[in-house]
Amino acid sequence: MSTHLIIVGAGQAAAQTILTLTQKRYPGRITVVGDEPYPPYQRPPLSKKYLSGELERERLFVRPTEFYEQHGVTLILGAKAERLEPVQQRLTLADGRQLDYDRLLLATGSRVRKIDVPGADLAGIHYLRTIADADGILGGLGPDKRLVIVGAGYIGLEIAAVARAHRAHVTVLEATDRVMARVVCPEVGTFYRGVHEAAGVEIACDTAVRGFAGDDHVTGVIASDGREYPCDVAVVGIGIVPETELAEQAGLVCDDGIRVDEYACTSEPQIYAAGDCTNHPNAVLGRRIRLESVHNAIEQSKTAALSLLGEPAAYAQIPWFWSDQYDLKLQIAGISTGYDRVVLRGDPAERKFAAYYLRDSRLIAVDAINSPKDFLLGKRLVAQGAMPSPQRIEDTTADLATVESGDPTGISDDGEVQGASGAGLDRQA
Numbered sequence: 001m002s003t004h005l006i007i008v009g010a011g012q013a014a015a016q017t018i019l020t021l022t023q024k025r026y027p028g029r030i031t032v033v034g035d036e037p038y039p040p041y042q043r044p045p046l047s048k049k050y051l052s053g054e055l056e057r058e059r060l061f062v063r064p065t066e067f068y069e070q071h072g073v074t075l076i077l078g079a080k081a082e083r084l085e086p087v088q089q090r091l092t093l094a095d096g097r098q099l100d101y102d103r104l105l106l107a108t109g110s111r112v113r114k115i116d117v118p119g120a121d122l123a124g125i126h127y128l129r130t131i132a133d134a135d136g137i138l139g140g141l142g143p144d145k146r147l148v149i150v151g152a153g154y155i156g157l158e159i160a161a162v163a164r165a166h167r168a169h170v171t172v173l174e175a176t177d178r179v180m181a182r183v184v185c186p187e188v189g190t191f192y193r194g195v196h197e198a199a200g201v202e203i204a205c206d207t208a209v210r211g212f213a214g215d216d217h218v219t220g221v222i223a224s225d226g227r228e229y230p231c232d233v234a235v236v237g238i239g240i241v242p243e244t245e246l247a248e249q250a251g252l253v254c255d256d257g258i259r260v261d262e263y264a265c266t267s268e269p270q271i272y273a274a275g276d277c278t279n280h281p282n283a284v285l286g287r288r289i290r291l292e293s294v295h296n297a298i299e300q301s302k303t304a305a306l307s308l309l310g311e312p313a314a315y316a317q318i319p320w321f322w323s324d325q326y327d328l329k330l331q332i333a334g335i336s337t338g339y340d341r342v343v344l345r346g347d348p349a350e351r352k353f354a355a356y357y358l359r360d361s362r363l364i365a366v367d368a369i370n371s372p373k374d375f376l377l378g379k380r381l382v383a384q385g386a387m388p389s390p391q392r393i394e395d396t397t398a399d400l401a402t403v404e405s406g407d408p409t410g411i412s413d414d415g416e417v418q419g420a421s422g423a424g425l426d427r428q429a
Contacts (some may be wrong), residue, residue, distance in 0.1 A: 009277075123217045145233065345396060
């Protein structure tokens with residue numbers, strides 16, 4: 001008898017699970033429940049090429065609707081999953097429909113973190129998570145339009161770059177003391193702030209938001225110091241939170257996300273989860289973590305699909321992320337949290353360099369700006385637990401690829417060559 005798999009959520013994780021299952025000729029029925037009217041689509045381009053007009057809506061879709069029809073996948077779109085009953089193995093939708101399942105995958109992703117200040121419900125205030133959100137923002141951009149962005153993270157700065165291309169007047173308000181403070185070191189943050197200001201973006205750090213001005217439509221953003229920043233449209237980008245409401249209602253174990261094991265299985269044996277909504281153990285990092293990234297959504301979904309096929313393979317990879325702003329591509333390998341030293345390789349003035357993050361002399365992350373070589377090398381060295389010396393990192397003529405796992409072979413702080421032979425450490429400058 002054919003088994004029935006229900007996937008709740010219609011994003012990157014859902015799409016990848018289906019792709020893996022169809023490639024391996026999954027014998028069961030598959031139903032996807034998504035609360036938006038679109039088939040599974042990519043979200044990163046929303047703040048980049050889609051918002052800039054370079055990418056048409058249909059190109060956001062991971063696969064066209066016909067693909068799902070051809071593979072017998074049922075799409076139930078524009079429908080919200082309201083109740084999950086693990087014992088009965090039943091999913092109830094908001095319109096009252098009930099669907100029975102044998103296996104279920106939660107790919108619910110995340111939702112935007114809302115700002116709670118007076119005036120936050122005024123028209124003209126936007127968030128960015130969906131196609132509809134992007135369309136709403138796009139309608140407010142244009143020459144001489146005044147845009148105020150609350151939050152200087154990836155999303156806020158990507159929108160700022162696109163808005164400047166639309167010739168809008170852009171102001172970014174950030175509550176912390178620097179841009180992208182949660183994800184990059186001060187050196188990289190300073191570089192990006194300079195790039196945005198050179199492009200005409202006004203940035204105000206250490207500036208929290210007290211409220212929004214306007215009657216029916218927003219006319220300004222009021223900072224904590226009382227200053228009002230006039231605007232025609234405002235965008236709030238202050239982070240996202242995992243979408244765990246359905247899982248919590250069903251009694252699944254949740255803790256900063258839906259807790260899963262290395263095989264993407266939740267606390268209920270017939271229920272799996274993948275993507276932004278999960279908290280999973282990462283053997284490479286040696287701890288549990290929740291990741292907000294396309295890479296995680298894709299790779300963890302492959303793991304979930306293999307588990308559903310009875311071919312379990314533990315998920316353990318180095319996380320990576322990226323951000324496009326102007327002509328700059330920022331690629332991040334690893335997690336820099338807890339670093340005790342950052343070393344720059346290359347010259348920021350050339351708009352091509354990398355920041356190497358060390359903890360206890362071990363490389364834990366790399367931020368590569370317009371330097372794909374440093375990104376690819378960084379992923380490998382982080383996975384190896386490499387210990388390159390700071391001097392060797394700084395020396396752009398040195399070959400970091402020869403650094404071995406857990407081996408501090410290189411050049412010490414006092415300039416002395418370390419190791420028995422010094423192989424691969426010749427300096428050419």
